[in-house]
Amino acid sequence: MTTVAETPTSTSPASGGHRRRSILTDRDKAERRLGIRLVAPAVVIMVAVTVYPIGYSIWLSLQKYNLRFPHDRSYNWFENYGKILSSTRFWQTMGNTFIIVVISVVIELILGMALALFMHRAIFGRNIVRTAILLPYGIITVVSAFAFKFAVTPNIGGFWHVTSPPLSNHTTSLFVIILTEVWKTTPFMSLLLLAGLATVPNDYLEAAKVDGANAWQRLWRVILPNMRAALLVAVLFRTLDAVRIFDTVFIQTRGANNTQTLSQLGYNQLISQLNLGLGSAVSVILFILVIIIAFIFVKGFRTDLGQVRGER
């Protein structure tokens, strides 16, 4: 037991690395064994359930394989990718996904920041507000999609008395989808930003006030720069979430009127048409896209994500 109790002082990566260069005592070895054994089950499950299927996906994507034509199975190598990348439908889908991602993340960032600032400074009603915003966070996405869908369906919804129902054309459908997404996830964004706000040292703000900076300048020159890591995490997570958007689009339009997104496209090929070859290729493309975005963010901001959480 004493072995374990001693470790807090030496667990941080800095000194941990330093210790490793000296001789490993039996205690160290036992600790390492224990550590690995404790994380192993979680890691094994995470890796097995994702790595194997994605590998299988890649293998399937190199084949012409449709479960409805079971005798017509062969390797067509990169033909599936060729068909997808040269199809207008695919690029429209990419465009839709891009529009949804950019617009919703920008709005959520602005609204979320406003909400975070409010929660940070407010005394009255702080608990009420915090409780209230957890409702959109906790509610099932499918339920919120139905709520907004019913609100804009003619005859059912009392909120929209427009001549042309919003879900019947491309632009307004995207608007409804984005509105639903923003409503649901702004609270989560605001909590991530609130966490970042809480780490901005008050002395900096006081100093800025003394220097005569107004609220706006304080926001841009003091608060935001000191929240870089939190901003990065919030935008990264939300962007990746938005790229993978599925539930809302499925419930509200199923991709009709050219509102298909990448996940919806994958679903249609895989599940509706049982076209495992083409559908897997779409899945792999989505997967690669997610990796690229994450890579760009992390490298582009040159911030160690590990610094954001806990390892202060």
Add this chain to the structure above:
Amino acid sequence: MATIAATGSARRAAGTREIPMDKRKISPLWILGSILIVLYAIIPILWILSLSLKPQSDVTDGAIIPKHFSWVNYSTIFNTGVFVRPLINSIGIAIISTVIAIVLATLAAYAIARLNFPGKKLVLSTALAIAMFPPISIVGPLFNMWRSLGLYDTWPGLIIPYMTFALPMAIWVLSAFFRQIPWELEQAASVDGATPFQAFRKVIVPLAAPGVFTAAILVFFFCWNDFVFSITLTSTNRSRTVPAALNFFTGSSQFSQPTGAIAAAAIVVTVPIVIMVLIFQRRIVAGLTSGAVKG
């Protein structure tokens, strides 16, 4: 406990909890802001509630507040078998997935927070990578794999992917909590004469419990919410959960829309969320902000 308070107030001093005197007056703007935010959060939910209380004939009248109140939608969904079984599936699968995920994540987070071993960063990065993973990319292979293994349309068939995608968040939240725990207290207890097991039970467990509980709530929300896996890896009410079942509600004819029934079911599955949010708001916020905001 004293150490936690010390850590907390140290954090508070460095942070911005000190509100200057002039802001302590409750200005009407804050009240207005609070009201607007609360309205923002609950209007869509009230709308669904209103729809669920309308009788079939009023569904298409477009009124925001029902002209006639009726429980018929609720009795329909509970009596016609389209909803009860999916509800049971949702509850059972979410609870089992949460329990298993929390157990595994607690072990892993404990190791990450307290022990020194190679590959720690790798584990955290892997968890992060999994959290970014697009679920649709693996539903094809999972469908194929599950149908060969006989896991298609079963509870384990859903529990396994749920666990997998819940683990990253659970590990991150728990390791953040565990890093803040003063583990020296355990040593202090054993110096005071407690056996290792007593030290564990009386000192560690109370310290770790809040974090574990919070992580469990967040994981439960995640499992309760899933839609993608539920509609692709199930095909009957044997294991279909509520979000997917909402999509398959039947209307009064081949061509009609069961709007009222969907609304009633939506309210029923939102009630547990509302209750949990009301009771555990502080914990949830603390979990989502990695302890930076303790309320």
Add this chain to the structure above:
Amino acid sequence: MIAPALAACGQGGSGSVNGVPVINWYIGAQAGGWIEHAISVCNDQNKGKFVIKEQELPSTASDQREQIVRRLAANDSSVDLIGMDVIWTAEFANAGWLYAFPDSAKAKVTDGVLKGPLESASYQGKLYGAPFTSNTQLLWYRKDQVGAPPAGFTWDQMVNQAIAKHEYVQIQGIQTEAITVTFNTLLASAGGTFVNNAGAGENATIGLQQGPTVDALAALKKLASSSAADPSLNTNDEDSSRAAFEKGKSLYEINYPFIYASAASVKGLQAKIGWARYPEVVAGKPSKPPLGGFNIGISSKSKHKDLDVAAATCIVQPNNQIYAAEKGGNPPTLSALYDKIDKKQYPFAQVLRESINDAAPRPVSPAYLDLSLAVQETLVPLKGINPPQTAKTLRDLAKQSLKGEAVL
């Protein structure tokens, strides 16, 4: 004794109850109780031989299809009978998921059946389904505002009438199977074909001849861009058009007969509704109305195919069809029954029979799903159609879809 019963209790598995084999019939949930009725009749008539159990599928046809194909593709042996939408026959048969009715059993389920339904249940010369119910769309009109359509009434005349009276024509413009139904009907009525020699499977070719296709598309465009188009046209499915017609301000509606029974809920409306055959697209060419309905298919992985044949034959018996017609709003497939169904509920029985007999089935092709998606994605929104150009776009996309090469 106990073990088989437990096995049957556990899941919808192909077990048996008290030693009697269970036949699982997968069909979309339907209002009116006509499926339950058919099952209880057949269970009574076959006590000790087999027991049929209903296994519910979702309510919309496309969701039903998605759920059943997954099970069939997973070689699920618990699937015995399938309530197949008429458009699934070729796809399922080609994929090897269906068991062809043996010659000895064919006569009993095909004698006296109308032409349209019979065609929809066959593929490459074999019978893959027992026709149970049928459906078609009629032209409904407000007889208090306009006279009965004369013989040879055309689509153009219909739209012009509505414009003149400042009222709507209700059709389904939503991006689902409904729009393919409409398009296929207009195409066939204009004299065109969608797929040539559909039975040739891989060697079939796309028809969509420019002339008739342009006629069909022009008809849609004319309505969609006129004042007779309902503002919600792009999101109107069968139920929304019914609701819109009931609300008033509509002179004509093209829809399935279920709207007639529903109209009874609006005071005085039912008495004001008249009916006629689907309008012509090209003057002089009789219209070819759409065809819907259910055929009872048998899964090729079923463990007791001979019992399934007997069960299917029992299900489609005349009194079950009459019950389905009177309680569920689904017209029969047996020609003789049109003289027997309740005249109060089916005052339009003769027009119905004639329409179903002359109906043009949608292409009986294994790639039907892809073809339908091609139509849906090209035609919607209807207002944006440019007939000659859209015809060409559709033809190209359909050619790709036939080979399963289109990304849709």
